[in-house]
Amino acid sequence: MSEADVPSLRLHTVLGDDDYLVRKKAQEIFDRLLPEYPEEFQREIIGGHAGRVDEVKTVVDKFRQAAQTLSLFGDGKLIWLRDVDFLADSPTGRAEGTLAEVERLQGYVEKLGTSGIQVVLSASPVDRRRKFSKWLEKTDHFTEAATKKDRGAALRRVVDETCEECGVTIGPDAFQLLVGLINGNTRLAVEEIRKLATFIGAEGGIIDEKLVTELVPPFGEGDFFEAAEAFSSFDLAWTLDALTRHFFHWKEARPLLASMQGRNRLMIQLRVLLDAGEISLGARGISKADLEKAAAQHADCFGESDEKNGFNVFTQNPWYLGRLALGAKKPPKLRNLIDIQTDLFRTFEEIIARPDDHEGVMKDLAVRCLS
Incomplete structure (x- = not known):
């Protein structure tokens, strides 16, 4: 034929x-x-x-x-x-x-x-x-079914349809948080919305960030989301509570520590760009245009690959970077973030020295870095 x-x-x-x-x-x-x-x-x-x-x-x-x-x-x-x-x-x-x-x-x-x-x-x-x-x-x-360009919009439509069926609504920040936790998986999004709606009850209501953080576990490449998110937000009380919840289920600290290092690494890069005035942080997060302009300016150092890379700030989602940038601006100086990264490395040695007290090691780290 x-x-x-x-x-x-x-x-x-x-x-x-x-x-x-x-x-x-x-x-x-x-x-x-x-x-x-x-x-x-x-x-x-x-x-x-x-x-x-x-x-x-x-x-x-x-x-x-x-x-x-x-x-x-x-x-x-x-x-x-x-x-x-x-x-x-x-x-x-x-x-x-x-x-x-x-x-x-x-x-x-x-x-x-x-x-x-x-x-x-x-x-x-x-x-x-x-x-x-x-x-x-x-x-x-x-x-x-959905190209890479419109996949985000397709996911949002499915989530909105599911919310309407369940008699609930979800705000834009809670939606973005959900997408990050489930790695953009549409099937998981539907199931998690139904679970959250069941928790809210038959009377309906709003799915907010707090509810998503508490009830939706991270899928795919584990980010141990809550504890890492709390630490990168420089919120000591939240971090200590999140660590307690983390170690209720997990005994091993090294994956969590690696996640914290990855976030702080990006925050150092963001702080450099923010201090240099190459990017700005607004109500909607970091401007995609600013990121693209800065990426072109530093292409000789980072290359031109669009593949996601935890060492390259320019390959990350702008909304995600916006959340990290809020934390990156909190320390008085860039040096504070660099010191935290050094402390994160040293914490690996403490974990080896205290193999039966990973929770204590991580809480000590939080107090040192966030107090």
């Missing part, structure tokens, strides 16, 4: 990096097509998850059987190949056996032509360098 024939396919494809947004958009398309296939036997959903090559083959075989099994009355069929994950840049996705099965899947899809079958294919994540992925993007009914 030539590329010119691709638009004739009755194929609806949804691709994206966020599995929740991909599933949500594909569900909308599937629901829109359902009236054309009113009978239960005209609809079939096939799970596309595969952790091994033999499982990929099983999925492709199921799709082939579904596409070849039509109603006796010739009324057509709607197939949803859902949550396909073997198109990713993963060990399974890169395996030769998988690539062969994907080529076989493409062949079956091409043969649909103008038959009575319509197919919804949803996949996340996807390696866009692959032949099949590029082919899918050329089809008439291709949908991008």
Whole structure:
């Protein structure tokens, strides 16, 4: 089949990096097509998850059987190949056996032509360098669930919709805090909003920063958020309380200490830029334009990579930097932040010397640095 024939396919494809947004958009398309296939036997959903090559083959075989099994009355069929994950840049996705099965899947899809079958294919994540992925993007009914540019707005829409369903609201600062804690994961955002709404109660109310901090744990790369946030805010009472809560669940201090070092490292860079007048801190945080201008000015030291790097302040989220900058401005001098960084290094030695009293070591650190 030539590329010119691709638009004739009755194929609806949804691709994206966020599995929740991909599933949500594909569900909308599937629901829109359902009236054309009113009978239960005209609809079939096939799970596309595969952790091994033999499982990929099983999925492709199921799709082939579904596409070849039509109603006796010739009324057509709607197939949803859902949550396909073997198109990713993963060990399974890169395996030769998988690539062969994907080529076989493409062949079956091409043969649909103008038959009575319509197919919804949803996949996340996807390696866009692959032949099949590029082919899918050329089809008439291709949908991008959310690009990197609008993913933040898509997440905000999902959160607002969930809040409306639950009868609660969430403020902009609480939303940004939630996003940071869950690493921008849309599925987790929905579940955490539902949990917070349940805590608030049936009467509804507002989800604020305090509630998010208390009830939402950090996911993904652990930041041990509350204790690190309290320390970088130079709030001694909050830090001591947060450390008590931290060590109720965790006995090891080194990951928390590493998180504090990472934050303070960024705060030192921010303080230098603030003192030099290269960036300014306003009600909305740090200006993105200021950051971009400063990044260009210091490109010879930091390079031009946009990849997030804990040693490079210019690769961080401006809203996150705005929160850190509030703490960075509190010490009288830049030297205070440098001394804190030195104290953080020395605390590692104290942890080794006092292996059974990590909580005491960290609280001593807080008193020394924040008093």
